[in-house]
Amino acid sequence: MTERPISRALISVSDKTGLIDFARALVSRGVALVSTGGTAKALGEAGLDVVDVSGLTGFPEMMDGRVKTLHPKVHGGLLAIRGDAGHEASMAEHGIKPIDLLVVNLYPFEAALARAADYDDMVENIDVGGPAMIRGAAKNHAHVAVVVEPADYAAVLDEMAANDGATTLALRKRLAAKAFSRTAAYDAAIGTWLSGEAGDETPAFRALGGTLAQGLRYGENPHQQAAFYRTPAVRPGVATAIQLQGKELSYNNINDTDAAFELVGEFDAARTAACVIVKHANPCGVAEGASLSEAYERALACDPVSAFGGIVALNRILDADAARRIVEIFTEVIVAPDADDEARAIVAAKKNLRLLVTGGLPDPRAAGLAFKTVAGGFLVQNRDAGVVDDLELKVVTKRTPTETELADLRFAFRVAKHVKSNAIVYAKAGATVGVGAGQMSRVDSARIAAQKALDAGKASGSTEPLTRGSVVASDAFFPFADGLDAAIEAGATAVIQPGGSMRDAEVIARADEAGLAMVFTGMRHFRH
Structure with missing residues (x-):
């Protein structure tokens, strides 16, 4: 028989959402309740009969609650195989009663x-008894149902109503799978945190864990299935944002919004819009x-064709003027970070336009990990937390950049950090005027960026390329002078690049010959 009646439930939860209604429904079906600590108190105050776990085990909770459920009368009741003669004999010999339903969510x-x-607070929030019980119940899902979040209360009650107080094996399997995934994600968060605290940058075992934020209609393409998971995080961003309106976010929306918001986080909102x-x-x-509004106009002018259907990220509260233009x-x-009431009303007129508010900007200097899957494994690295404002720029040419050029060089390198390699960025007066991304050749990136600038200039009625008098940033060194030649041809007057090529002297000499100023950062920003 795959249906298993529930006669006794052990409930121990930190999230008490829906707890009392769920417990009342169980009691109405004759289910006996066993509980712990605050959960037992909440159930008792609601007028429900409940046996404290200490009454079940014969031992009081001790060591500030660290030891309360780690006992054979708990784990025997969860792990015993019903109908197995040896297990039944052990239960009878030691006074162990079966537990048919476990409801536990973990310390937060x-x-x-x-x-x-x-x-110390982090350590005290590491649950031990909870995961042990969850894993025991999930292992024994042939006989025991395990619930790890309030969202599954209704499914359990619906099955009990349909099956005369019993659950089906199909539901118990699904709940068990969720239970193991929950403890895995929980342990992954603990392991990652503790490895960081211990200074272990390459632990022998690396676990990934997340909570489903939303299922997605498909991935990058319609034939790919996808979902969005949220990890424990303190950085404001797309995973923590509140969507105020618009259609459901797609896989590509989420990916692109993250890219946009991470870049806009490089700009201090107190300094500039x-x-x-x-x-x-x-x-x-x-x-x-x-x-x-001005920042948007100037950003749009760089490539108005590509901007159609794009993602717009802002580093300040969205106001009406900017909203109208966007x-x-x-x-x-x-x-x-937020949107004022008038801006929200303006955007609301475009019902499909998604508006997200994050409550803050991501810190570009913050530590964190970045992951990339490969066949049979995954790569892990520290996120690129290098910020150009923290770097000591080294002038390597005869000409020193002007203050205006220097400001634009920092701006351009800040942007190049977030452009797919090979990356070339032309900038002038605090705005990009040409972006070349993702080319196999740095020369091609430089030429593509210049051509885009030429097209944008023609569209705006300019008589000369927007790159004339600009500065140029390269995410990595110029391996040959030909990449620099393309920038010179585009009209750039100053260059920022990491340096470090075997042919740096050749590149510097070409810059001197053309009268360009060039600075080295000593830090590259490959982005693949």
Whole structure:
């Protein structure tokens, strides 16, 4: 028989959402309740009969609650195989009663991580008894149902109503799979945190864990299945954003919005307004301005063709002026720390336009890990937390850049960090005027960026390329002088690059010959 009646339930939860109604429904079907600590108190105060776990085990909770469920009368009741003569004999000999339903959610370790709790607080939020019980019940899912989140209360009650107080094996399998995944994600968060605290950058075992944020209609392409998972995090971003309106986010929306918001986080909102427009995970326009509206206008001017259907990220609260301008063309997503009431109303007129607010900007200097899957494994690295403002720029040419050029060089290198390699960025007066991304040759990236600038200039009625008088940034060194030649041809006057090529002297000599100023950062920003 695959249906198993529930006669006794052990409930121990930190999230008490829906607890009392669920427990009342169980009691109405004759289910006996066993509980612990605060959960037992909540059930008792609701007028429900409940046996404290100490009454079951014969031992009091001790050591500040660290030891309460780690006992044979708990784990025997969860792990015993019903109908097995040996197991039944052991239960009878030791006075162990079966537990048919386990309802446990774990100490809120992830919440402690998100609020950056101190070390001792983090340790105390590591659950031991909970995962042990969950794993025991999940292993014995042939006989025991295990619930690890309130969202599954209804499914259990529905099955009990349909099956005269019993659950089906199909439901118990599904709940068991979720239970093991839950403890795996929980332990992954703990392991990652503790490895960081121990300074172990390459632990022998690396686990990934996340909580489903939403199922997606498909992935990058319609034939690919996809879902979005949220990890314990303290960085504001797409995973923590609140969607105020618009269609459901797609896989590509999420990926592109993340790229846009991470880049706009490089711009200090207290210093300047900034706007980033992203298409296919690459910025097609980035600019600073006295206002968000001005920053958007200047970012749009870099590549108005690519901006159509793009993602707009802002580093300040979205206001009405910026909102009016942004909605004039088709835009997939607007993401900002917040939006004022008038701006929200303006965007609301475009019912499909997604508006996300994050409550803050991501810190570009913050530590964290980045993952990339490969066949049979995955790569892990520290996220690129290098910031050009923290670097000591070395002038390597005869000519020193002017203050204006120096400001634009920093701006351009800040953007190049977020452009797919090989990356070339032309900038002038705090705005991109040409972006070349993702080419196999750095020369091609330089030429593509210049051509885009030429096209944008013609569209705006300019009589000369927008790159004339600009500066240029390269995410990595120029291996030959030909890449620099393309920038010179485009009209750039100053260059910022990491340096470090065997042919640096050749490149520097070419810059001197052309009268360019060049600075080395000593840090590259490959992005694949």
